[in-house]
Amino acid sequence: MFSLTDLGEASGSHSKAPGLFAVNADGSRMRMLVRQTQNFITTDGTDRDALHWNHRLKMIPEPGAGVKNDQLLLVEMGGVDGFYVESPVWMNVNTGSTRAYTDAAPANSFHWVVNDQGAPRATVAMKDGRVQAHWLPPGKTEWAQLYDAPSLNQPFQLEGVSAQGELYVSHVPKGGTYRVLTRYDAQAQAPMDPPLVRVPGFDFQGHLIREGGTVLGVRTMADSEATVWLDERMKKFQAQVDQLLVGKLNSIQCRRCGQPDMVALVRSYNDHDPGKLWLYQAKPPQGENRWRAIGRIREAVQPDQMAGVDLQTIKARDGHELPVWITRPDNAKGPLPAVVLVHGGPWVRGSSWQWNDWPQYLASRGYVVIEPEFRGSTGYGEAHFRAGFRQWGQAMQDDVTDALRWAQKKGLASDRACIMGASYGGYATLMGLAKDPEVYRCGVAWVAVSDLELLVQGSWWVPDDFGMARRLTIPEMVGDGRQDAAMLAANSPVRLAARMKAPLLLAYGEEDRRVPLAHGTRMRDALAAAARPPEWVTYAGEAHGFTKRENRLDFARRVEVFLGKHLAPAQQ
Template sequence: MFRHFLRAATATLLALPAAAALAAPPAETFFNDPDIAEAVLSPSGKRLAITSAKGADRVGLVVMDLTAGGQLSRVVRSQSSDVLQVRWANEDRLLFSLADLGEASASHNKALGLFAVNVDGSRMRMLVRQTTNFITSDSTHPDGVHWNHRLLAVPEPRPGEANDRVLLAEMGDVGGVYAENPVWININTGATRTYATTAPASGHHWVVDSRGDARATVALRNGRLQAHWLPPGQTEWAQLYDTPALASPFGIEGVGDDGALYISHVPPGSAQRVLTRYDAQTRAPMDPPLVRAPGFDFSGQLIKEGSTLLGVRALVDSQTTVWLDERMKKFQAQVDRLLAGKLNHIDCRRCGQPDMVALVHSYNDRDPGKLWLYQAQPTAGENRWRAIGRLREDVDPATMAGLDLQTIRARDGRELPVWITRPDGAKGPLPAVVLVHGGPWVRGVVWQWNAWAQFLASRGYVVIEPEFRGSTGYGEAHFRAGFRQWGQAMQDDVTDALRWAQQQGLASDRACIAGASYGGYATLMGLAKDPELYRCGIAWVAVSDLELMVNGSWWVPDDSGLSRRLTLPELVGDATKDAGMLAANSPVKLAERMKAPLLLAYGELDQRVPLAHGKRMRDALAAAGRPPEWVSYAGEGHGWGKPAHRLDFARRVETFLARHLAPGPQNSGPTPGVPAPGR
């Protein structure tokens, strides 16, 4: 029930990269801002907030009146910033952040401001200042609280009440440890009020109910995680656990208004994490679980309306919804019949009621999707469906490739999930791009439309994306098998995925390895460790110096101080005890082994993987007589925020691959008719 390898009719694409590129969609199709970035129903379901950059240079905010004859109103449009993270505070007032997505604000360098505005664009107020002290020309009150505040929760509006406050988390350093303290702020006046709670102070993670009342907290003290909660009907907080940072017995997923605590854990004898409730009497997870997804760890969120738990959103190979409400189960089945061949994500107001309003995102692996609005009409006797719009209007699903999940055996017998994106109609083995995800302690791929994989497949390549050990989502053992394995077993998994694809006749012997962040590190290590396997490499914002990563430097500022103290010694290696291992698997020390051409790209303001990593790698390769093709982007952090930079990099990648993966003797030099990339 959790597998959704749906297929839509597609046009046949030619197999060779040069031929495929002739009819391929332009890079803008994949890397421009989406036509619809966010869409959020108001509490009543009578309005819809949408963020979009369509027809403009910046992402703005509009509101649709969903009543009969309702109009579309422009609420926020800035010449220098983009709107993101939209939430409804109440029926008439919205919360949003402003950031310059073309600068490093999108990439760990700058805090986001928080603003409130009426649905007609009036009474805009800055609630949280940005680090840049940005002030909008139509802001009625430019003074907000300091930038080290983030939005923690928006209390759910109660019937007959006008919600005029939201909960912020004040972030700071308490005794050398990161901590957050809640504070109320009035969205109309900007006035703050102390948050009254008996919870243990200085938690770094707060869990609140729909009223904004704290019910659980996790704190980091002396290198240990300490979790507490307020059991139902109790006034005294109880400790849940006190463990090392990477040894917590369960994760806190949410809390009900009745005080019920929902947790995820790995039951005895099980390989994957499940969702269940915590038993206050036995002080242990309840059995049986609420949600179990064989083959996948539970990752998701509770779907609540008021005090009612309606269902659970869970991520398996794709996103799925486990409805606990029978009315919503029936509605989901109805939607799936109506929009067959798609995954249909439902967000609703008055869910399951006779006057329900629902926003449906209908999508699959070839289609970023379309938004549909459902409005129940109990008095009219006929329910109403209407199309809101496509997320990316330029994407033609008929020209996109299918995405499939395979499970293979790595060389040591470990099961290894591998995602394959392959052009339809391709005959025989194709030139391959092994695309390694970043993190690395994250889930790499979800069954949906993915820009990079689709872009590469549209150019005639088979795209291979392994969920190497250390990746999350596939069991605790798979995650922990990656500890201290950078450049070792983690790298072997990447190699094994390519060799498997070649043995299956999916990939030819013409292969390139590519990736960002950790994926960039794996690219560099692939070229050094398996030089005979790859004809080229593409690494961006790549870790290149493990010693710099785990030790840090006074001269190279980054944002990894906390993880360097708490988790990197176990996940990557101890700077002292594992010094030899770290040096042996640090790409900057292995430049002499790298023979294949390399495209290397960095953001000049990156704080996650500072530019120093790139410069050191570039210099080492130049000293070895193999200088890379180099590009650095001004104003960018850990990724490309500006559409112009995204497009420039995509075109460089396209040209680079065409040169080095072209068939036969053309690999010895530039492909005729293909210009060399700029520097």
């Protein structure tokens, strides 16, 4: 079972969806199950029976789960009243026939939690601009409401369900700081205490590892990925793998987990190495070893030439604790020219301890890379997340500069610094050049928000995909278009072009509907009017990010040349 992505096609192209294909284990009978809008693969002619492109795979029921092995669970994606919804659909992989899930589940659900048999047991839906969660308690035939809450104030989140019908949820305990994983207490109608998994210093972000209806463990994220095995056999196997593959994070996926005939795929990686894949067979075929290396991820990368990654926690100017990632060449001596790389989102976690392409690319050119997890980033506690509300260009921006100042005081970075980022990171780049013009020698911004009024209020003449966010979250997280008009104007880079002094590389995708090209052209024109024209490039067919190989290479080379011109690397 597989989907396809054409890396030779730009991200904004609408000519192909990923589709869904099936093939027999011996390579015979290739068939299309879910269409792409145009075909580029030869199948056995069943394409005419394939489902429309707006279907995606939800799950493949496990062997022994009581479901025939020719059945798949898909979801049909659609929209109701401007909100995204999903509808479960069963498909026979051999015949292409389908049947809809017909039980009286809550309407307008956009998230379905299913058990190992593919039976829905919990849903999250939208109604009247509020989020409603429901579940089907064990032994019951009617759905029960778990909560009805504003989007930004949901009491907990659904994480999974066991074969016995136990519901797993994550929440921030009363008086607590970080999100934890626990079970839901049906009698108390609340999350259980104490939690099942707590990640010190971090929110729980992860998923359940299930097989045969049993929850074997939990995969979560601290500074790096971590696995908490609840199954003693898998806990023991993890220890054996870690002893064998020393100095690496070893992420295990398995079938027949912990059984005498277990088969496991292990990704072994660290901050220098994107990873190597190992196959483990507890009962290998005759003549084969239990362990076999089957491939490398990004095999052209030479780990011994890569840079180390470190997570530090610093104090911002107002005393707020701020996580900061530092990527620095291993052989570096003394302060290096710095690139402050600001993540997009902004309401996401920026990085983790592993190999990442942009920081490593920049470090290989002689720069120290500083990635602040500014307030508003997720994964570092509820207070850190909410401290970013209505702080675009303000405390969120100060965090970025404070991270650079800290690195300079620690002797990691010199006084030569540039700032760069995409999407929100591009916005922070533009604001950094306007708010702290004496700090940065240059900036690189791509698919960058430049006009907060356009972001918050939208425009009939500039189509984008922010409609639902404007209704649910943008007024509280960024600002209200009417009540906060002065604040939004004061923190819109397009209005601050005259304050920007440093050279700027500005890049956009011409088909971007998340941050439309109008953000770029307005910023470009404002800078030109201020006699500070940027270096400007757009990519045909690209959307919110560049995927076509030649475009990615072109942009990376432009960045290298631009930084080399305005921010001399360490060896110069």
